[in-house]
Amino acid sequence: MYKVINKIKLESIIDKNEHWDLEIKPKSNLFDLNLKEVWKYRDLMLLFVKRDFVSKYKQTVLGPFWHFIQPILTTLISFMLFNVVANIPTDGVNRVLFQMTGIIIWNYFASCLTNCSSVFVSNAGIFGKVYFPRLVMPLSIIISNIVQFGIQLLLLICTMILFVVLKGEHIYFGWAWFMIPIYIFMMALVGLGLGIIFSSMTTKYRDLAVLLAFGIQLLMFATAVNYPLSFIASKSPKLYNIIKLNPIALLVEGFRNAVLKGNVDFHSLIYPFFFSIISLFIGMIMFNKVDKTFMDTV
Amino acid sequence: MSNTVIKVENVAKQYRLGEIGTGSLSHDINRWWSRIRGKENPYLKIGETNDRTIKGDSDYVWALRDINFKVNKGEILGVIGRNGAGKSTLLKILSRTTLPTTGSIKIKGRVASLLEVGTGFHPDLSGRENIFLNGAILGMTRKEIKAKFDEIVDFAGVERYIDTPVKRYSSGMYVRLAFAVAAHLEPDILIVDEVLAVGDAEFQKKCLGKMKDVSDREGRTVLFVSHDMQAISTLTDTCIYLENGSIHSSGPTNDIINNYINNSRNKEIIYIATEKSDIPKITRVELLTTLPNNVHHNGEDLSIKIKVIVPFAIRSAWLAIQINDNKERNYIQVSISNTEMPLFDHAGDYEVIATLPKCKLFMGKYFINIYIAEPPGGQIFESLLQICPFEIVMFNNYREYPWREGECAYIENSAWKISKI
Numbered sequence: 262m263y264k265v266i267n268k269i270k271l272e273s274i275i276d277k278n279e280h281w282d283l284e285i286k287p288k289s290n291l292f293d294l295n296l297k298e299v300w301k302y303r304d305l306m307l308l309f310v311k312r313d314f315v316s317k318y319k320q321t322v323l324g325p326f327w328h329f330i331q332p333i334l335t336t337l338i339s340f341m342l343f344n345v346v347a348n349i350p351t352d353g354v355n356r357v358l359f360q361m362t363g364i365i366i367w368n369y370f371a372s373c374l375t376n377c378s379s380v381f382v383s384n385a386g387i388f389g390k391v392y393f394p395r396l397v398m399p400l401s402i403i404i405s406n407i408v409q410f411g412i413q414l415l416l417l418i419c420t421m422i423l424f425v426v427l428k429g430e431h432i433y434f435g436w437a438w439f440m441i442p443i444y445i446f447m448m449a450l451v452g453l454g455l456g457i458i459f460s461s462m463t464t465k466y467r468d469l470a471v472l473l474a475f476g477i478q479l480l481m482f483a484t485a486v487n488y489p490l491s492f493i494a495s496k497s498p499k500l501y502n503i504i505k506l507n508p509i510a511l512l513v514e515g516f517r518n519a520v521l522k523g524n525v526d527f528h529s530l531i532y533p534f535f536f537s538i539i540s541l542f543i544g545m546i547m548f549n550k551v552d553k554t555f556m557d558t559v
Numbered sequence: 560m561s562n563t564v565i566k567v568e569n570v571a572k573q574y575r576l577g578e579i580g581t582g583s584l585s586h587d588i589n590r591w592w593s594r595i596r597g598k599e600n601p602y603l604k605i606g607e608t609n610d611r612t613i614k615g616d617s618d619y620v621w622a623l624r625d626i627n628f629k630v631n632k633g634e635i636l637g638v639i640g641r642n643g644a645g646k647s648t649l650l651k652i653l654s655r656t657t658l659p660t661t662g663s664i665k666i667k668g669r670v671a672s673l674l675e676v677g678t679g680f681h682p683d684l685s686g687r688e689n690i691f692l693n694g695a696i697l698g699m700t701r702k703e704i705k706a707k708f709d710e711i712v713d714f715a716g717v718e719r720y721i722d723t724p725v726k727r728y729s730s731g732m733y734v735r736l737a738f739a740v741a742a743h744l745e746p747d748i749l750i751v752d753e754v755l756a757v758g759d760a761e762f763q764k765k766c767l768g769k770m771k772d773v774s775d776r777e778g779r780t781v782l783f784v785s786h787d788m789q790a791i792s793t794l795t796d797t798c799i800y801l802e803n804g805s806i807h808s809s810g811p812t813n814d815i816i817n818n819y820i821n822n823s824r825n826k827e828i829i830y831i832a833t834e835k836s837d838i839p840k841i842t843r844v845e846l847l848t849t850l851p852n853n854v855h856h857n858g859e860d861l862s863i864k865i866k867v868i869v870p871f872a873i874r875s876a877w878l879a880i881q882i883n884d885n886k887e888r889n890y891i892q893v894s895i896s897n898t899e900m901p902l903f904d905h906a907g908d909y910e911v912i913a914t915l916p917k918c919k920l921f922m923g924k925y926f927i928n929i930y931i932a933e934p935p936g937g938q939i940f941e942s943l944l945q946i947c948p949f950e951i952v953m954f955n956n957y958r959e960y961p962w963r964e965g966e967c968a969y970i971e972n973s974a975w976k977i978s979k980i
Binding site for chain 1: 587669681724
């Protein structure tokens, strides 16, 4: 008997001194993001980005040109509809450029949000078979959208040059352009934050996925994509106050003003900034809570 | 420092059955409410063992319960058990795709799990691109993959197709490429599910060899789950046998395989079924052996007597008998169908006697499988697996040197001609 107890004691002593690389327990710390591990998987993140680009237009004739065709056509239609037919003013900037700027920044945000929001459901196949830090997936989505946005920004610049050369129009070019990365970054934070909140909640209850699918279209109307905020302010101050609650509207308007007019209003960045930080914080907590066991409920 | 690289302590996993819908919302609220009051999760107290054949009262089942074991460095551990015994759940927890409900697992070293070959393969990407992607998903860095790239392509034998999208690959090539990537991982612990079931025999052998190599030469630990007793017994030294979510037994592979076989088989030497059925049903199977207790002499006629109740006429019936050994290798199949003679073409009770003249099976223990079905592709009315255990002895077949077990499977008649030239 004594020997047995001794043995058990000895084992527990050995056990305490042992170093384990990994401990799998039912619950983990909600705030432990394990960014170090995500960094280890950076190669995977980049390969996912590459996969998105390489596979997207495989077996198409026009290939990468589709990156340009889609915003060009959308711009033309919006221009016809909002500026030619409805004759909505554009705060004195070139109307085509006004539409194009709004559309590429909105596309960027919308696809960050929708892609992140389905990250668990659409990758259940991979997640169920292999472990890697789940955060790699939404981060790679954000990166690949930033790259895509970069391509469309080039299109915008080309269009600007075209207007200068062909029509001799005066177009702003200056230091305010350095603000572009800040807007991009903040939109990424909001897209990532809201996206992973949605994705964490949809693993068990799919209702939110349905809501988001049409919600994002409605949100586009409530975001000053095709019209300037000043137009709403002049028509209905009440509505203007409501739309101002939408941080995306402020970001889109701010981005457009910075790019096309060189006006930077730091004041209007405060609310979107806090909104993005808070949504990201809540998103991370929810993601952390769900990502280890979502395979059981998805 | 002990030699243990995996230590599993009191691991349990609970699942909720049925659909997730409005009911689960009320359970979630209930759970949340008890957590706020500082009580434990009310649904952990209920839950039943996971026997899928019995209808339970509770919506919660324990897929795993009280799992404790250790794995040492360099060991190949097999995990066996029937479908639904909890093997996959255990592997999922070990490979961190889900968490245990209670308990903990401690691991030393890098783990790679292979629950499926070709995870994350994108059909539109080329073989080359997929090697990099798949390797990274499994935890390799770009540099490691680059260094092993040629070896991987060589192992898979798909050099010619390496820049073709994998959707154009034959399924065999696809699997070879996927396994080749996995086989060149360098983890300290490799977790393998039944991924070898695909691919041709030659490639399977190559994979098994590679796995054995990995643990022998490089001191890596392998956890291997399979239904293939042959693969388990050649590859592993120790084994865990799971049943209904708990460990039934563990120890040297051969003992555990015997446990598993004895446990999962019918020990009745005469098969009798009494339940009623409205489709054709076998009610009794009996072997007519030369010695009592289902012991039979090699070289004597072996007959199998089957009683069948046929409630309706079957237009084209097919009855097949298989004889296999305790590693589930089939040695004999005989069958009869209505194209050869009238078979179950009227409703009624039938007696079928099949005789194997001068049964040539080598000494050993065997079982019978019987199927009644429509021709392949049609409905299967009855399939009895692993019934009527019997033994073949060779007392009558004298040889100067005694027969050894497992020497062969079958003794064939032979004619010899020897002349001096």
